[in-house]
Amino acid sequence: MTDKHITLIGAGLVGSLTAVFLAKRGFTVDVYERRPDMRKENISAGRSINLALANRGIHPLEKAGLMDDVWPMLTTMKGRMIHDKTGQCHLQPYGQRPEEVIYSVPRADLNKLCMTAAEQHGNVTIHFNHKCNRVDFENNTVELEDTLTNTVFEKPFTRIIGTDGSASSVREAIHERTSSHNFVEPLGHGYKELTIPRGQQNKFQIEEQALHIWPRGGFMVIALPNKDGSFTVTLFMPNEGPVSFSEINNEQKLKDFFAQEFPDALPLLPNLVEEYFENPTGNLATVRCKPWHYQDKAIIIGDAAHAIVPFHGQGMNCGFEDAWELTQQIDQHGDEWIRIFSNTDSQRYTNGNAIADMAIENYIEMRDSVNDPVFRLKKELSFELEKRWPTLFIPRYSMVMFHRLPYSEAQARGKIQQEILSQLVEDKTQVEQVDFKLAEKLIHDKLSEFVFTH
Ligand SMILES: Cc1cc2nc3c(=O)[nH]c(=O)nc-3n(C[C@H](O)[C@H](O)[C@H](O)COP(=O)(O)OP(=O)(O)OC[C@H]3O[C@@H](n4cnc5c(N)ncnc54)[C@H](O)[C@@H]3O)c2cc1C
CATH class of the missing domain: 3.50.50.60 (FAD/NAD(P)-binding domain)
Structure with a gap:
């Protein structure tokens, strides 16, 4: 040697x-x-x-x-496509510049x-x-x-x-x-992979350029696109408890669960039963x-x-x-x-x-907060703050996904930014109501110049 x-x-x-x-x-x-x-x-x-x-x-x-x-x-994913229980969808973009996208590989x-x-x-x-x-x-x-x-x-x-x-x-x-x-440290939640097959003429059956999420509080389904027109779907939920892998243990319970929680996904999952019972549950x-x-x-x-x-x-x-x-x-x-x-x-x-x-x-954010009006207001505001002070304020998600500054710095800056956002949105329902003079002061007082690593 x-x-x-x-x-x-x-x-x-x-x-x-x-x-x-x-x-x-x-x-x-x-x-x-x-x-x-x-x-x-x-x-x-x-x-x-x-x-x-x-x-x-x-x-x-x-x-x-x-x-x-x-x-x-x-395959490019421009944002999260959120599916609510009635089947309504809305896209939450990941970033605000054309290059601020992630990819499914x-x-x-x-x-x-x-x-x-x-x-x-x-x-x-x-x-x-x-x-x-x-x-x-x-x-x-x-x-x-x-x-x-x-x-x-x-x-x-x-x-x-x-x-x-x-x-x-x-x-x-x-x-x-x-x-x-x-x-x-076990999370206490597991995952199961399912498939949305490609549609007719190899077309995607749901929006191609998005990571789809069906957030339901304690559990969620996500779907990432594949080049061949299909989606790989993952159900995340607790291992034990009222809604869990151990509880949803027969065909009827599974179909009822999907019909109630993910009604728009159900018709897209023709092999749900086979895949749920045959694919392993990941820890x-x-x-x-x-x-x-x-x-x-x-x-x-x-x-x-x-x-x-x-x-x-x-x-x-x-x-x-x-x-x-x-x-x-x-x-x-x-x-x-x-x-x-x-x-x-x-x-x-x-x-x-x-x-x-x-x-x-981010698990809590994906399965829960994405539906919360305060979360959405903060997200919109953080894009606005980034537009106004791009060398000082960058949304945490963007710092992690689109930049290469150390994760520990993204985490530390993200914590301060979260405090600023919480202060700015107090009693507000729209970005237009935010006090941008106060925003400027808080950002300059609390955040140092961002060191870009491209
Ligand atoms: C459901 C799920 C979704 C994920 N999604 C993402 C994502 O979207 N983006 C992302 O960045 N990451 C994602 N990850 C994480 C990603 O899968 C891992 O971080 C990545 O696979 C780590 O790569 P690795 O090579 O370190 O380990 P592994 O991929 O686990 O590879 C380890 C290799 O070592 C071999 N091996 C193990 N033990 C031995 C041994 N004793 N002797 C010889 N060989 C051995 C294994 O066979 C394997 O080939 C996801 C993980 C999961 C579970």
Whole structure:
């Protein structure tokens, strides 16, 4: 094992992109992936068929030289299409500039593209059907299991990067050797994927350029468009309780539930019953841990370090930012691995926590607040404040989705902005009634100049 050799565990989205960056820098990389090669076998891509890709994820893909191939995969989503119980819809735009949109991307296609791009460099080998059971930092070996033959063997490593997702084996090994914290916080809510098939002549049956939401307080349905005219639909609801996966447990209850709560979605879901009972119910949890690295030997990034709930559509985007941060540290510090790992850890840790918090808050916003008149007034006002003071006030959603300032800064600024908005809308029902002199004073007093990172 030379210093130019990296062992990478997990060839998911973050692992494959990391392998591309490492390959471009001349590293020899052995990637161990427990699943079969999805380019050869028809396996599910895992959780969520499609994902929201935003600026933070696009930037590293650009740096890896992959965006030319990614653009054709994308479907633009300009805002949230809110469906109320009577079937009425209204669009809440995500931003106020033409470029302030997000994109739906098929997980499997993006993953395959990154894997192929990594392998094309010639110095990356992805060993499929190889599960990492254990990392031994005493002897610098990794215990691997060939899942086709059930053979278990050890491989030496010099440096290891854990991109093995939310149940990371590398995280466990790091935390066995450090007196640190490693928490998995279950949300108590799960999800189920359903499908709105494409319509006649391959047309979309509902507005194509939107992320559709049926918000219902304690639960919700969302739908993201796919290039082929279909939508991937996700039902999010509690695991237990009066409206829950455990309660809605037979065909009649399911049909009654959809007829009552999502009447306009029901006719669009011809396979509702089969999909609900045959598709797995996914679990949702937040992983918070520290440290993310062990000496100069190992680091975890992506969901392995910070699995978050999916309501800000940022898990992958954040993981791609981690991969780019690690790459920049390698570029700056050459073979000073202790610095590379500890800098990446300290740069990304608070950001991982910040987006984890904001993602949980966004669940409440998506399933509930979007229908609230005060929320809508604040949203309209925040666009107006951004128009008037664009270097000082940027709506939090926009800071997270359209800009690349650190998540922790978006969270801190967002908190102050929320206080300002609450003060300004008190007893108001329309933006025209807001005192903009007071707005100017509050914004100048409380918010520093925004540092743009484009
Ligand atoms: C319902 C849902 C919707 C989501 N929507 C969005 C979205 O819209 N936008 C967004 O940015 N993010 C979204 N996310 C989050 C996103 O899916 C994750 O953040 C992203 O997949 C993380 O990538 P990763 O490579 O770190 O981990 P993973 O995608 O989990 O990949 C880990 C890889 O490691 C492999 N592996 C695991 N254990 C081992 C082992 N012991 N040995 C070898 N290999 C192993 C796995 O097979 C897998 O290939 C969503 C998540 C969910 C659940």
